[in-house]
Amino acid sequence: MAFDYDLFVIGGGSGGVRAARIAASEGGAKVALAEEYRMGGTCVIRGCVPKKLMVYASEYPGLIEDARAYGWKVEAGAFNWGHFRVQLEAELNRLEAAYRGGLTGAGVEIFDQRATVADPHTVELADGRRFTAKHILIATGGRPFMPDVPGAELAVTSNEMFRLDMLPKRALVVGGGFIASEFACILNGLGVDVCQYYRGAQILRGFDDEARGHVATAMQAAGVTIHCGTDVLRMEKTHTGIRVVATDGTEREFDLVLYATGRKPNTAGLGLEPLGVELGRNGEVKVDEWSQTAVPSIYAVGDVTDRINLTPVAIREGHAFADTVFGGKPRKADHELVASAVFTQPELGTVGLSEEAAREQEPVEVYVASFRPMQTLFAGRQDRVMMKLVVSQSSRKVLGCHIVGPGAGEMIQLAAVAVKMGATKEDFDRTVAVHPTMAEELVTMRNPVRRG
Missing domain, CATH: 3.30.390.30 (FAD/NAD-linked reductase, C-terminal dimerisation domain)
Structure with missing residues (x-):
């Protein structure tokens, strides 16, 4: 059977882009990739990269204080969020163009729209067009999880944090994982009054107990108010902000509520389960050590598999897939001792x-x-x-x-x-x-x- 493409990748994040580029440039495959939002995925557009730039911005008040102690005559002015946002968007545009250029330079055809799987060898685009492919790679990443709490529509997720019109004066961060804790520190460093609610006993669950205790102590010393064993019961809009009623019996008002309570794989509506692709309890695509699903022609890499949700891991998985299927160099991604x-x-x-x-x-x-x-x-x-x-x-x-x-x-x-x-x-x-x-x-x- 003749196929339109040797490989069709759904998802333009780090894993999908690496797999597409290597399959095309080194494996000689005819490759297409569909992305419904922006090229670069979570990491480049609404994750690691913009977050780290915000981390850098939030560290300057401390550096200015230190500079004075070392003898420099310096004064901190007010942080200009609008200026930072313009610079941030320019950098994300540059990175997105680099990702896109890497694909087109390798000969990958790009479709800037949503794609779903119609059968084991057919992909359907949002505009109704269908293409066949010998292999299909699912690399659709994940999305923030928002629990069903009364007033949830008043809150934002990490996706929106990089596009705020203005910085809040008072912010509540809900969650105790690394995303929640990082944003609590970022906002605190930018001069926001920050409170963090976490329903567990200590933030950063899954990390070494002594290390996470050390981080929590330092965060509180820096001004972040952490309430463990606390969750949100409901949120209500007021004339002056968002009233949050918590499980500890308190009621507090904030200008911004950020929910960072975990992420879920982006598999809804892709058409995978009717074809025999198995999904896990969290919606993740079940794959073997070669990133292959129960349907032999369909593979998956990155956060959509919910193995180790880190950008470099997704890149390694995508590269290993391309080497195995198109490069004649069978190899598995190594998930041991990942820093x-x-x-x-x-x-x-x-x-x-x-x-x-x-x-x-x-x-x-x-x-x-x-x-x-x-x-x-x-x-x-x-x-x-x-x-x-x-x-x-x-x-x-x-x-x-x-x-x-x-x-x-x-x-x-x-x-x-x-x-x-x-x-x-x-x-x-x-x-x-x-x-x-x-x-x-x-x-x-x-x-x-x-x-x-």
Whole structure:
């Protein structure tokens, strides 16, 4: 049977774009891609990239304070949100054009509209056109989850945070994950009075307990009011804002309510289940280790599979798919020991097992250093950095590395190389420290603080 395309990709995010480009440029495939919104997906348009730029913007008040302590005569003016938004949009436009240019340069045909799956080898566009493809790749990512709460229409999600007309004076962030915690820090840094509600016992569930406790303490010291064990009962519009009634019996008024209570895979209405593609409880596409669904011609990568929802993972999955199916180089995406960073203030970088997970697996030794960093110590700030290694007692391998402090994301990337290679505690110890740095603490911790 002759097909219109060798590959049709649905979704123009990081995973789908990488798969399409590699299949076309290196695999010689005839490829098409459909994207209903903007090229670049969640990460580039409404996620990692604009969020990190907001993180940078929110850090300047602290830097200006430090500069004065170091002898600089500087004064902070009011933050101009309108100016920042114009600059932000220009950067996103540049990145979107780069993504689009990479695809067209590889020979990929782009359809700027929604696409669904009509049968195992047919894609239907929103305008009614149908195309056949030998292989179909689902790379539609995820979307913010909004619970069914009275007054939910008054709230916004992370999607809208980058396009606010103005900054609020009072904001409530609902949720305790990394997105919620990052935005709480961003808004706080930009001068917003921030409150964070989380129904659990401590924010950043799933991360190392000691590390997330360190982050929460620092956030509260910086001015974020965190209420754990608290959720929203209802929201009501008032003349002066949004009244929020909480489960702890309080009623507070805010100008903005941001819901960051998780994300769901974008599979609704794609037509997958009638074809035999299995979806999980969260709506995720079920795939095997080759990213293949139960329908042999249909594959899926990225957040829509709900495996590890990180941009670099989606890129690796998309590349592995293209190499396997079109490049004659069968390989699986490696999901072991994937490092990640949470861009709260302070940052949290992590790779491997938390202390709690490691203890469930085997006896461990735990090494921890907590100290005030030189830069802000001189400036009189009370910031504290934490470095933590979780080590197997039997093999001596470093099972987990957790860093809380400025530049944690940068440091954990390099530490991840060592952990991925199977470095032992003695390998760390043999490495000569770079002084004076924060990271030198990773190779100078000699005595465990806990065993068991």
